[in-house]
Amino acid sequence: MLKFLIAFFAGKCAKILLKLLGKRATHFPGKLALKICPDFLRYIGKPKNIICVTGTNGKTSTCNMIEDCLRQDNIKVLDNSFGSNTLPGICATFIDGVNLFNKPVFDTCVLEVDERSSLHIYKYVTPTYFICSNLFRDSVMRNAHTEFIFSMINDYLPSSTKLILNGDDVISSRLGKGANETRIFFGVDKLEGEQTEEHNIINDGRACPECGAKMIFDFKRYHHIGKAHCSRCDMASPVSDYVVKSVDENAMTMTVSLKGKEFVFPMINEAIFNIYNEVSVIALLSEYGFEPEKIASFMKNLHITSTRYNETQAGDVKVICTMLKGYNPIACSRNCHTALIREGRKAVFFMVDDIHNEQDDSESITWHYEADYEVLADESITHIFASGPRALDVKYRLLLGGIPEKKITVGRHESDVIEQMTLENTDTLLIFYDMHRYDKLEKEVKPAIVKKFAKEDK
Amino acid sequence: MTIEILYKDYLLFGDEANVDYIVKCLPDAEISHTSIHDKPYFAENEPDLIYMGAMSENNQERAIEALMPYKDRLNELIEKGVHILFTSTSCDVLGKYIIDGDRKIDCLGLFDFTVERKMLRRFNAMTLGTYNGYEMMGFKSQFGVATPSAECNEFFFDVTRGSGLYKDFKKEGFKRNNLIATYIIGPFLILNPIFTKEWLSNVSGKEITLPFEDLAMECYRNRLAEFKDENRKIE
Incomplete structure (x- = not known):
């Protein structure tokens, strides 16, 4: 515990020093704290509600949307948008989120978590909600392949966490299967005029993740995104709870079925990957307890950051x-x-x-x-x-x-x-x-x- | 001519491009695709070329299981001089066994090496070497690292800079007759156009011109200069 206290005050001092130097907080205070106390994350105070967002593509945009929505409801949100999404960055974020007595000063935090860092994070952080936007191939050198990244997350996810998963993703929709009691799925139906069955070089859903046999796509949007079932075993895509039924590009709206009832939401961007990000946020906010009308009112004020x-x-x-x-x-x-x-x-x-x-x-x-x-x-x-x-x-x-x-x-x-x-x-x-x-x-x-x-x- | 592609659905790390490149270079070849539950084409036929590429560790084990009943036949084809190319993680299949934690996975045992797989320690490397008097290069990225026995002398090429089968080992891949196995990831054939031109000419028995050959060679020379640049870390 002494190590933690030294690390904690070193981290806090580093934060103050960086601020005085006019530097935006980075992962440095977390890195310093971890050097002194390797299991720093175990002891640092954490907010009551922790929302973790991971996935190959879309996690930053998804986090930004969630934070913006929660702040519109005057919820004080801790986030790691200026730090890194690996262990030092997350430690640095938590250092920011506690007072000098290590008591959390935020009720809620939204963390973007690097998929590869899951084993370090979930060992000591139990997310209340966990969103996985998708799992795709990324840097070969760092992330290897989807099967590896899937295991990295799946093996370390706490079983009590409520999972919000992409029901159209043949790979990430299997997270927490048989382990997590609550698994909520979001998806996008085949949209009017949408060209599907596009040819992609990469499709990591060609072989069944359970038995290795050929997967049959009942509907393929792109790569391994769609609805599929195995030609040999009982592996199949789940039925989604939050589903985009249609989009209106002129009105920039989308109709979403929330557990069977349909509601219209503003559409922030018409690119399909942004539609997936948005419906994942709708699912999260709905599970968090917001009414659809309220969520729609938040969405009206959202936009994609100009750096992206x-x-x-x-x-x-x-x-x-x-x-x-x-x-x-x-x-x-x-x-x-x-x-x-x-x-x-x-x-x-x-x-x-x-x-x-x-x-x-x-x-x-x-x-x-x-x-x-x-x-x-x-x-x-x-x-x-x-x-x-x-x-x-x-x-x-x-x-x-x-x-x-x-x-x-x-x-x-x-x-x-x-x-x-x-x-x-x-x-x-x-x-x-x-x-x-x-x-x-x-x-x-x-x-x-x-x-x-x-x-x-x- | 017939080319057998083993387990195309499993391909990773740009190795799809090796297959596409072979097809582009040999447009008249008949391609036979073998899926994991199929009997390999080579089991009852003699293809002119067999290719297997990068795959995940689970799929590697499925491939070992699927190929095990045909290991003698594969050995027979190697001895007969059939052209075979294994790239990236598929090479592990040829060794004696893979150690993964407390698991020992028996492999085909056609070559005298073993593999130690560490899922939390990825081996990323670059390699520069010589083969048949010209230079070869590429990138490697794998969880398993092969260690040949002291007696093993069936290597693909000599490494002049960077890593061979493992860090500081100066031999890359394995070779016996016309079987070549290299841990270089995709697109190995595009990265090494001099090799590819010679190799595919041997496979097809006729002089092959690569697609946009001049540009392929220019890219090769540029990359070669980078791999030889003392200011860069090639390891």
Whole structure:
């Protein structure tokens, strides 16, 4: 206990010091505390209600939405949005959430939890609610494969936690099966006009997770998202409790069935992965005790943060910037498919190389070969641009994917690409950027594109 | 010619691209896909090439179980010189056994090595080496690490920088006749176009031109320069 007390005060002092230095709180106080007391998380005071959000894609957006909604109801929420989602970041968050006597000063906290860190977190943190947005392939080096990540979470999840799971995800919907008493599922029905059965390179639901035999998809939205059953054993997708029945893109609303009753909610963004995030939040808030009307009133005031999605105009061309997690083939595929189904003629610009990795060694191109670049061969895609140290590799990947060479422009630096950039016959330029490229995008790339095409207009 | 792809549904780590690349390079080849509950095509036929790629640890064990009844036949085909390529985690299947905690999983026992699997310690590595006078390179990412016996001398290539079968070991993969096994993850064949061109020419018995060959070679040379750059950590 003495170790904990020393660690606690060291962590608190580090927090104060960082604040005085004008630095945003990071995971450092947690890292320091853990160095002194390795099981610091066991002893630090924790709020009564703990909502943990995990999953390969969508956890940050989901956390942001939950926090915004709860705060609209004047609930004081502790969160780790400025720290990291691994053990040190979560310890740092809890240090923030207690007074000098280690008593929690928040009733509720929303934690984004890195899937890989589950074993360290759930050993000492018992979430009241746990949301898993989905489990997909991510960085090969860190996350290996979905089966591994599934086990990492499943083996350490406390059995008393109420699970809110994606009923359309063949993999993550099995979390807590046979162990957790309460498992709530959310999903999205096949939507009107929605193209399904799309071809994806990755589908980790092809083989049954229980027996290894072929899975049969009764409805496949993308990758392993849909409804499926095993050709040999009794493994099958669950029936969802919270289901998006339809969406109205003009009115930007969606109709959701909440345990059998239908309600209309504002739709924050029409991309299907954002619809999944939103329905998971609706499920959580409903389970938390909010009435559907109240939830809808919260949703009216939500928007996606500009660091993840923003729009601007460059002459006649609309420029849409979307964050795309590097090394993540699913995020890349989803954005390629979103580009494909977007109306009009589109150009795509990839700024996705891991710059830090490139300085140290050489980035693996594995994930590029798991991403569905093939869909960009469509006639509605006018140009494809790519920058970064791996640009030539991306060009080779695109050529193998059937993209005509005349559509492809690549360069090591963004400025080289922008110099060669033409956007004739193009309505929209979609820029997909890795989170580490956001500053470059905002400070250099976007202004240069806006200037170039505004000038050419004149 | 016939190419047998074992357990395509299980493929991971970009190894799908190895299959697609083979198909692109050999468009006239007939592809025979074998699923886990199927009898392998090679059991009663002699394919020109057998390929198996990266898979999860559970699927690895399913593959071992499925292939065990055919291990003698596989050995016979190896001895006959049939071209076989195993990449990434599928290589483990060829060894004597895998140790995973207190479990011992018997493998096909066709090569003289054992594997220690540690699910909480991922072995990530880069490798640069030479084979047939040209340079090979790639990335590795696995939970199991193979250790050959002291007598084992059936390796794929010599490592000049980075890690071989394990850290500081200077041999990568295994080779016997025309069977090649490498732990390099996908897309191994795209990363090594000189090897791929020569290897597929041998498999097909005719000179193969890779798709967009000049660009493939340019990418290879760029990456090679990075792997040789002393300022980068290649380990």
